[in-house]
Amino acid sequence: MKAQGSKLKIESLKSKPKRSKIWIFVSLFFLRTLIIPFVGTSQTLDKEGWAIPDLKGLIPYSITIKQVDGVEKIVEKFYTPGGGHVARISGNGKVFAYVVDKDREPPIDYLLIDPDGSGRFVLKYGAEDLYTIPLWVSQ
Numbered sequence: 557m558k559a560q561g562s563k564l565k566i567e568s569l570k571s572k573p574k575r576s577k578i579w580i581f582v583s584l585f586f587l588r589t590l591i592i593p594f595v596g597t598s599q600t601l602d603k604e605g606w607a608i609p610d611l612k613g614l615i616p617y618s619i620t621i622k623q624v625d626g627v628e629k630i631v632e633k634f635y636t637p638g639g640g641h642v643a644r645i646s647g648n649g650k651v652f653a654y655v656v657d658k659d660r661e662p663p664i665d666y667l668l669i670d671p672d673g674s675g676r677f678v679l680k681y682g683a684e685d686l687y688t689i690p691l692w693v694s695q
Contacts, residue, residue: 599679599680599681599682600679601678601680602678603678604676605677605678606668606677606678608654608668609642609654609656611634611644614636614642615634616632616633616634617633617635617641618631618632619631619632619633624647626694627647627648627689627693627694628647628648628649629646629647629689630645630647631643631644631645632644632645635660636658638658639658639659639660640657640658641657641660642655642657643655647689647694648693650673650692650693651670652669652670652673652689652693653667653668653669653670653677654667654668655667656668662683663684665683666681666683667680667682667685668680668681669687670690671690671692672690673690673692673693
């Protein structure tokens with residue numbers, strides 16, 4: 557009987573490293589899940605610039621104005637003839653982004669940003685990506 561008792565103790569000691577390896581794996585998995593959305597983005601660069609939406613003849617159906625990091629941010633939303641909508645985003649009177657959604661259903665299709673004030677919208681972000689107002693807007 558004593559032999560069996562000591563055998564059980566040895567087996568339970570052997571299973572503890574397996575459990576700690578599992579916990580380490582689970583912890584790393586959740587840590588990766590928390591970090592990746594902020595590190596990895598689906599941002600796409602086009603050095604020539606992406607085509608911006610043509611808003612000629614369109615009337616905004618919504619305009620919002622709010623202060624963000626010392627910048628007066630204005631978002632103008634327009635319905636498009638194709639059944640979608642576009643938002644033009646400006647800060648301190650300078651247009652720095654366009655949001656495009658072809659079906660009016662969430663999520664948006666993409667966001668275009670002019671990162672340096674050149675008038676070329678070279679950065680394209682996906683629906684889940686985070687962006688900041690470019691520095692040139694507040695200068």
